[in-house]
Amino acid sequence: MNDVGQIPVLSRRVARLRADGMSAKQVRGRQLARPYHGLRRPEAVTLEQPGLRIADAIGLMTAECVLTGWASRWIQGQAFCDGELYGEQLPVTILCGPGSRLRTRPGIRVRERRLLPGEVIDLDGYAATTMARATYDDMLDAPNPLEALVAVEMATSTVIDQPHTALDNVRATFAAHVKTRGRRQARWALGQASTRSASPWEPRTRMLATDAVGTEDWEVNIPVFDLRENLLGVPDLRDPQTGFVIESDGADHRRVERHNDDNVRGDVFENHGMPIVRIGAAQHARAERPETMERIIGCRARAAVGGSRLWTTEKPSWWWDWEPGRRWD
Known part of the structure; x- marks a missing residue:
């Protein structure tokens, strides 16, 4: 429950x-x-x-305290902010003003950061930050720039069925605060952010692929069609120059039904001139990264050789009347 x-x-x-x-x-x-x-x-x-x-x-909070970070986002209905990172629990972050007398303890992280008008909302009698401010705090507290990027992309994603904040709102929050520890990685994350990622593994994979081949010009969750106007799929990442596809496989992809669907979709892409490489969570580990990057480089080289281009990203007329397609527009 x-x-x-x-x-x-x-x-x-x-x-x-x-x-x-x-x-x-x-x-x-x-x-x-x-x-x-x-x-x-x-x-x-x-x-x-x-x-x-x-x-x-919330039970520990006093009148001068404000719930923020992943906890504020979660309670406002956002996805992929359950307070866990790689199997470890993240502390709940609380912003405290003068006189709050709340101290950091196991599972609770107290921060004394400035709050500006419009950054706090009332949720049934307790104070929480807006989604944009909660995302900003998540970026500041992230263990590294990549996880700061994951936070902002999940909070602003327009392809996940969730309440979300606009990327411009997070940028405005960032611009309104200065000299805060963690701003360097927050600035980097905002510079890389896409609003089209559908899971936390997608930005992680995108940055890995960028390191591998040097390009940042990825198409993120853009529908692809065959030359007869049939939808081939919506690849997680696609290189617009060569057409090669990268798919991120989270834990749910291990299920037999999902794994079979992945294989079928991969064959469809391959048969239409879009070589594909699949990257699971394990391939992001430090020991696996060199081999994973070599797979990406090899797939892109294979796509660059050429062959039949039996695909297009031009949307056919029927697409605009197809309700499931609205998620990707």
Whole structure:
């Protein structure tokens, strides 16, 4: 169960519970879990992660605190911001003003950063940053520039079925703040950002491919058709010069049905003059990168040799009346 509506009231400070009439015996009872010192929540709660972690963070917040980063984005309905990175949990970030008296503790990261008018919204009685400001904070706190890029692309993607913020909104937030640690990687990420990535592995793959062949002129999730106006597919990345295709395979691609579909789609691209290379998450590991880059270089060289060009990116007339196509426009 993931009832976001119960998050603001799930975890509460002991002082608040006592003020609301709960006895000391009840506060010490086994029916209440103790995620942090001075904080209680029902033991038999059904809320799934990461909602439970966000509920505990909100329970610790005082009037001078604002929820930000991935937690603010998640609670506002964005995808791919579940507080995990490569299997490790990310801390919930809280912006604190003077007098908040909130300290960093396991799973909670406190930041004292300036907030400007219009960057904070009220969500059922607690304060959270706007999607644009939350994305900016995610970029600042990312472990490296690449993950800063992933954050901004997932927050601004127009091809994911989610609420999103405009890339210009994030740029405006960046421009409004100066001398903040992490701005260098945020600036780089904004310079590379596309609003057409459909998963976190796509920008990671795009940067790997850019390192391999030197080009930055990638077509990201652009529909491709055969010469009879049939849709061949929407490749994750395509080189407009040679037509070669790169597909990013996340964990969901390991399922038999998805794997079979991937193979069929790969054959379709190959048969129409678009050589394809598939890159899974494991191929991004440091030890695998040289071989992966060689595969990309080899596929591009194969495409550059030429052959029958049986594809086009020109959209046929029927496309504009086909509702599923709106996702990619």
